[in-house]
Amino acid sequence: MDSKEVKKWYYVLPIISILMFIVLWIFLSIPADSMIPSPKETWLRFADICVHPISQAILIVHIWSSLRRVLIAFAFAIFLGVLLGVGLGWSKTFYSIFDPVFELLRPIPPIAWIPLIILWCGIGELPKIIIVFIGSFVSIVLNTYAGIKDIDPLIINAGKVLGANKRQLLFEVALPATIPAILAGIRTALSSGWMCVVAAEMIAARQGVGFLIVQGQQSGDTALIVACMLVIGVVSMLMSTFLSKMEGVLCPWKFGKTK
């Protein structure tokens, strides 16, 4: 095969793969007692919740409820996570004080915090935001810390020789050099934050895509469940695409396209 043919093949393969997936799905939904809704049922249910509200909200409002929780939690996670990550990476003293506690709390899955946080904060918006915060904070801290540790010592020396004082060395040299690592942290954090919000909503919520899935379970509405699962996947994909665009804008020296 010449390279042109190979290239064509790489466009065709994903289409075949998705078609196979749908065929398998149809096949599994055929038996009369199947617990799997057919693609057609799922599609119709999806179209239905786009216009007819469940719990006084149509689909887009549920998606927005979930997304809003993620974004609010995210603002805090980025701010505090970068602060902690830079502190751990930049100051030996800071590291000695805070790293042991961080290492101890870090391996606890965010979902394990749900019961405690619901007991503390009830079932309003706050507990969900806190859970998403926990889920995204850790990877931002870890990536920022690794990014600071990864800075080429030559770059730091260059900053010193050019006359940077301690504060300038941090803000003019170390932080800009760490931005790609922070963006990588945000990327991981976004997908884990999105998973956490769905988990949190499945336990206690009146709106959100996680809530919709639980509704589907309680009324035996499998088409609703599957439609929402697919929505979760698509939203996550869109966020990831958006982030890639942002990376190119914020950090053209790393992610931008150049000849």
Added chain:
Amino acid sequence: MEVRKNKIMVENLCKTYHTNSGDHEVLKDISFNVEENEFLVLLGPGRCGKTVLLNILAELEEQDSGKIIFDGGRPEMGNIGLVFQKYALFPWKTVMGNVEMSPKLKGVDKATRQANAQEYIDLVGLHGFEKHLPKQLSGGMKQRVGIARAYATEADIMLMDEPFGALDAQTRYSMEDAIINIWEKNKRTIVFVTNNVEEAIYLGDRIILLSSRPATIKKEYKVDLPRPRSYTDRAFLELRNEIVANTDLDV
């Protein structure tokens, strides 16, 4: 010949690193002078301690013993130019951003520092590349940025640590011409480190030959050849053979 005053006097410099695998003596009793506006070359084999020596001159590291006396007192951080072998450019800054970094850190206002930076960008032959990022430049161009950035500190001492060591031969020759050209247009005191004998003779007013580690001073050569020099000139080749015979090129 005119008598030039000493810009830097290095006296009995010693440096030993204490590591887990034992003590590494790197610099042993190094003494030399650098005259004002001189192009001095430090020639030594790889890993002999050349970078350590320059880093001490640039105040990035400290000697164990010995003295460095600067004419007019020790310059503050930011008032000595250093050019790195691996460029060490800030990858997120454009050519202009890199070159104006030092005056920016020192609080010079934007219009003044950019006008100055532009002069140095033009001096190193990068006019038109101000908005390029380092990753868009070739190795030789990156090092031109490195040189312009060091010049833009307005320091009268320029330390250059094997600045052309990472370049291919062709680019290296053109950069050697470029640096002489820059130095002749804008005279400064240059301490240029290399492990390449030809490069040393092509560039230097004077060559200080270092031994392999621990670096000691083996010999000093005055290069009295007119510029532009030629690699195939007889006097050039004779000096080259003399230096090679004395060199520990054991790497």
